[in-house]
Amino acid sequence: MGLLVRELGEFGLIERLQAIVWRSDARLLVNIGDDAAVVRYDRPVVMTTDALVEGIHFRDDLIDPVSLGYKSLVASLSDIAAMGGRPLHTLVALALPFEERVERIEAIYRGLAEACTQYDVSIVGGDVVSTAGPLVITVTVTGELLGAKPLLRSGAQVGDVVFVTGDVGGAAAYLHLKTSSEALRVSESDEWLLQQRHQRPVPQITAGSILAQYEGCTSANDVSDGLSSELHEIAAASGVQLLIDSERLPTLPAVRHYARLARVNPLDFALFGGEDYQLVGTLDRMAVGTFLPLMQAQGVRVSLIGQVKRGNAGVYLQTPTGIHQLPKKGYDHFAARDERT
Amino acid sequence: MGLLVRELGEFGLIERLQAIVWRSDARLLVNIGDDAAVVRYDRPVVMTTDALVEGIHFRDDLIDPVSLGYKSLVASLSDIAAMGGRPLHTLVALALPFEERVERIEAIYRGLAEACTQYDVSIVGGDVVSTAGPLVITVTVTGELLGAKPLLRSGAQVGDVVFVTGDVGGAAAYLHLKTSSEALRVSESDEWLLQQRHQRPVPQITAGSILAQYEGCTSANDVSDGLSSELHEIAAASGVQLLIDSERLPTLPAVRHYARLARVNPLDFALFGGEDYQLVGTLDRMAVGTFLPLMQAQGVRVSLIGQVKRGNAGVYLQTPTGIHQLPKKGYDHFAARDERT
Numbered sequence: 001m002g003l004l005v006r007e008l009g010e011f012g013l014i015e016r017l018q019a020i021v022w023r024s025d026a027r028l029l030v031n032i033g034d035d036a037a038v039v040r041y042d043r044p045v046v047m048t049t050d051a052l053v054e055g056i057h058f059r060d061d062l063i064d065p066v067s068l069g070y071k072s073l074v075a076s077l078s079d080i081a082a083m084g085g086r087p088l089h090t091l092v093a094l095a096l097p098f099e100e101r102v103e104r105i106e107a108i109y110r111g112l113a114e115a116c117t118q119y120d121v122s123i124v125g126g127d128v129v130s131t132a133g134p135l136v137i138t139v140t141v142t143g144e145l146l147g148a149k150p151l152l153r154s155g156a157q158v159g160d161v162v163f164v165t166g167d168v169g170g171a172a173a174y175l176h177l178k179t180s181s182e183a184l185r186v187s188e189s190d191e192w193l194l195q196q197r198h199q200r201p202v203p204q205i206t207a208g209s210i211l212a213q214y215e216g217c218t219s220a221n222d223v224s225d226g227l228s229s230e231l232h233e234i235a236a237a238s239g240v241q242l243l244i245d246s247e248r249l250p251t252l253p254a255v256r257h258y259a260r261l262a263r264v265n266p267l268d269f270a271l272f273g274g275e276d277y278q279l280v281g282t283l284d285r286m287a288v289g290t291f292l293p294l295m296q297a298q299g300v301r302v303s304l305i306g307q308v309k310r311g312n313a314g315v316y317l318q319t320p321t322g323i324h325q326l327p328k329k330g331y332d333h334f335a336a337r338d339e340r341t
Numbered sequence: 342m343g344l345l346v347r348e349l350g351e352f353g354l355i356e357r358l359q360a361i362v363w364r365s366d367a368r369l370l371v372n373i374g375d376d377a378a379v380v381r382y383d384r385p386v387v388m389t390t391d392a393l394v395e396g397i398h399f400r401d402d403l404i405d406p407v408s409l410g411y412k413s414l415v416a417s418l419s420d421i422a423a424m425g426g427r428p429l430h431t432l433v434a435l436a437l438p439f440e441e442r443v444e445r446i447e448a449i450y451r452g453l454a455e456a457c458t459q460y461d462v463s464i465v466g467g468d469v470v471s472t473a474g475p476l477v478i479t480v481t482v483t484g485e486l487l488g489a490k491p492l493l494r495s496g497a498q499v500g501d502v503v504f505v506t507g508d509v510g511g512a513a514a515y516l517h518l519k520t521s522s523e524a525l526r527v528s529e530s531d532e533w534l535l536q537q538r539h540q541r542p543v544p545q546i547t548a549g550s551i552l553a554q555y556e557g558c559t560s561a562n563d564v565s566d567g568l569s570s571e572l573h574e575i576a577a578a579s580g581v582q583l584l585i586d587s588e589r590l591p592t593l594p595a596v597r598h599y600a601r602l603a604r605v606n607p608l609d610f611a612l613f614g615g616e617d618y619q620l621v622g623t624l625d626r627m628a629v630g631t632f633l634p635l636m637q638a639q640g641v642r643v644s645l646i647g648q649v650k651r652g653n654a655g656v657y658l659q660t661p662t663g664i665h666q667l668p669k670k671g672y673d674h675f676a677a678r679d680e681r682t
Contacts, residue, residue: 029385030491033578035423035563036389038491044370045386047465048377049432049481053472082376091390093479095436124388131394133474138434140390140481150371150379222376237374 003102010128013102020109021116021123027088028122037124039089044145046085050075054134062178065104067199068137069111075224076141077119077203078277082222084151084212087119087143087205092126095136108137119205147212151220151281156238160218160282162306165207165295167250168227169266170197172273173258184261190254197252201277207300208279214294216287226274231315232328234281239313242282244306244326246319271317272329282308344443351469354443361450362457362464368429369463378465380430385486387426391416395475403519406445408540409478410452416565417482418460418544419618423563425492425553428460428484428546433467436477449478460546488553492561492622497579501559501623503647506548506636508591509568510607511538513614514599525602531595538593542618548641549620555635557628567615572656573669575622580654583623585647585667587660612658613670623649 005013018032025031030038052058052072063071073090080087092112096105116123121141174194177186186194204222211217219238221230227249235242249270259266283291288304295302306318315326346354359373366372371379393399393413404412414431421428433453437446457464462482515535518527527535545563552558560579562571568590576583590611600607624632629645636643647659656667 029486030424030493034491034493034495035420035561036387036426038385038387038424038426038486040385041382044379044381045483046377046379047430047432047481047483049434049466049468049479051434051436051468051470051477051479053436053470053474055473056471079376083371083379085377085379089388091388091481093390093392095392095394095477095479125390127390127392127479129392129394130397131474131477132396133394133472133477136392136436136472136474136477136479138390138392138436138468138477138479140388140432142386142388142483145370145379150375152371152375154375220376 005096005100005102005105006098008102013105014128016106017109020106021113023116023122025122028124032125037089039124041144045142046080046083046145047140047142048076048079049138049140051136051138053136062175063199065107066111066114069108070115070200072137072139073112073115074201074203074277076139077121077205078222078224080141080143081203081205081208082151082220082279084147084208085143085145086209087121087141089122089124089142091140092123093138094128095131096128097135098130098132100135119203146209151208151211151217153219153221153234153237155218156234156240156282156308157218158240158308158310159285160308161285161288161304162242162244162282162308163302164227164250164280164305165204165278166301167252168223168276168278169251169255169269169273170194171201171275172269173255174198176262176264177258180262186258186261190257193252193254194258201275203277204279206298207295210291210294210298214290216284216290218282218284220279220281223276223278223280224274226272226329227276227280228271228315228326229328230280235313235315241309241311241313242306242315243309244315244317246317248303248305250303271326346437346441346443346446347439349443354446355469357447358450361447362454364457364463366463369465373466378430380465382485386483387421387424387486388481388483389417389420390479390481392477392479394477403516404540406448407452410449411456412540412542413478413480414453414456415542415544415618417480418462418546419563419565421482421484422544422546422549423492423561423620425488425549426484426486427550428462428482430463430465430483432481433464434479435469436472437469438476439471439473441476460544487550492552492558494560494562494575494578496559497575497581497623497649498559499581499649499651500626501649502626502629502645503583503585503623503649504643505568505591505619505621505646506545507619507642508593509564509617509619510592510596510610510614511535512542512616513610514596515539517603517605518599521603527599527602531598534593534595535599542616544618545620547639548636551632551635551639555631557625557631559623559625561620561622564617564619564621565615567613567670568617568621569612569656569667570669571621576654576656582650582652582654583647583656584650585656585658587658589644589646591644612667
């Protein structure tokens with residue numbers, strides 16, 4: 001079974017976790033170990049916090065603890081990227097079940113540290129407490145604004161083009177595959193790809209930094225609750241209509257293969273799945289020619305998936321059979337509980 | 342019973358909470374409602390996070406929800422003050438039980454908002470999720486460093502004087518009173534005072550700002566886990582010996598009355614109680630004459646409770662019967678669970 005956290009004690013655990021996450025950082029004036037961390041920023045500060053709960057946001061039969069730590073950080077890095085910020089520091093608060101094992105918490109921290117190394121972020125503090133309930137991981141990330149202005153949800157203009165980075169629906173397809181009651185035969189490589197989308201999402205920090213540093217990105221949002229939900233947020237905040245072309249939504253072949261096998265519309269994965277951590281937003285039509293080569297040069301895939309139209313604020317989907325109003329269907333943590341857990 | 346959070350839904354709840362906490366703030370470039378907040382800081386950034394769990398850190402028979410919200414913020418404000426920082430912004434993440442009532446969460450937010458108004462801090466974001474376990478409140482506070490250097494735990498020098506602000510032991514005495522199996526008769530005014538110490542602690546922001554802006558404060562820590570535990574942290578970080586005079590520990594008469602009634606040593610409340618949110622630290626002997634009048638002029642009570650001595654690092658207590666090594670006895674969230682819950 002291994003050592004329990006309560007056998008090791010709070011201070012013993014913190015010491016072990018510190019050893020895992022310690023890294024040098026020229027901006028860091030005071031590191032872990034005092035009442036608070038002190039960092040030096042030269043530009044406006046971007047900050048976000050996200051809580052992840054076992055049984056709601058993750059299940060240990062669907063994600064290993066190292067990936068869980070990695071993904072917990074990515075969720076917040078993605079929010080910073082969507083503002084046009086560069087993530088720099090993180091604080092991690094853990095509420096641990098009484099019977100929690102040291103091994104699992106160390107593995108989660110190794111995943112956090114891995115993402116930190118990859119995206120040049122330092123863990124500068126946190127808190128470890130116990131709970132009678134399931135594990136709760138709360139990650140706060142702070143960073144610096146890169147451009148002159150933050151990327152907001154509210155700037156989309158009639159005539160703009162709607163874009164999304166990477167591909168969407170992979171994380172949702174993996175969840176569907178692993179929680180399906182049918183035994184569906186998926187190729188090993190397809191399953192691996194879908195698993196990567198679920199367990200190791202890539203925060204779009206590079207894309208966000210390009211969008212922030214050149215003129216012409218009029219709105220941006222990260223895809224955490226599902227592409228449709230994020231599009232609705234942009235439409236509402238900007239007071240515009242978005243017309244999305246279903247044929248242009250970027251999905252992995254593995255998602256389309258699996259959808260066919262499971263007799264699910266792949267658009268359901270792409271639009272309502274969530275946890276893609278891509279960026280979606282709008283570009284001034286004249287700036288598309290600037291952004292696409294810049295993104296391409298940095299290895300960021302971008303798809304132009306629709307347009308900003310005059311008309312009632314809302315989101316519409318153009319499919320081969322016509323134009324349909326697109327439901328939000330974003331994951332609501334309370335209303336949709338029974339569906340997801 | 343009132344409305345349940347899951348009946349209202351995540352987005353409905355967030356809208357209500359936003360209305361409670363909204364305030365104008367010239368530093369705030371992007372407020373609640375986008376992927377992340379953006380704020381403007383002119384000096385190094387101080388940041389801390391604290392998680393509070395129902396049944397561990399608070400019980401609804403010992404604290405009303407408005408005070409709980411208030412106190413949740415104070416715990417983090419106190420950490421910023423202990424670094425010599427000015428708290429400015431906060432992010433609040435809530436993990437809510439499935440049967441959570443909207444009314445209680447709104448009350449917690451009113452308490453958070455009350456503390457924000459009082460200490461000039463803005464809630465700029467957060468997260469609301471559900472959990473199968475008890476309520477978890479995770480508060481992150483960021484602020485600006487006030488002085489040229491942060492106040493650390495590690496600078497105490499032989500010859501320095503040990504100080505503590507305000508009084509200690511009141512929060513612990515209240516917990517003891519309310520969880521005692523004996524029916525002890527305490528005067529109404531004493532009980533009210535002890536309740537204030539437990540439910541409405543005062544973060545030492547003014548004291549921290551004075552300590553940060555003048556030369557001569559060589560170490561500082563806030564009293565969250567208990568005075569003894571915090572003194573041990575300073576002794577260990579600074580590599581010095583602290584000799585504390587038991588007769589100089591500042592306690593309320595209400596604490597001493599109650600201790601006599603309950604046949605408890607009042608020093609137990611003062612040294613091992615915790616949640617006092619006072620500042621403890623060391624002053625260069627030559628600077629005492631500068632700090633005391635400055636503190637007094639701002640209404641901050643300061644007691645000089647001991648000295649930094651040459652010798653083995655550690656904390657010793659001078660009592661009328663002699664000098665004793667002082668145990669840490671800080672609250673350990675795992676080891677001490679059975680005692681506290």
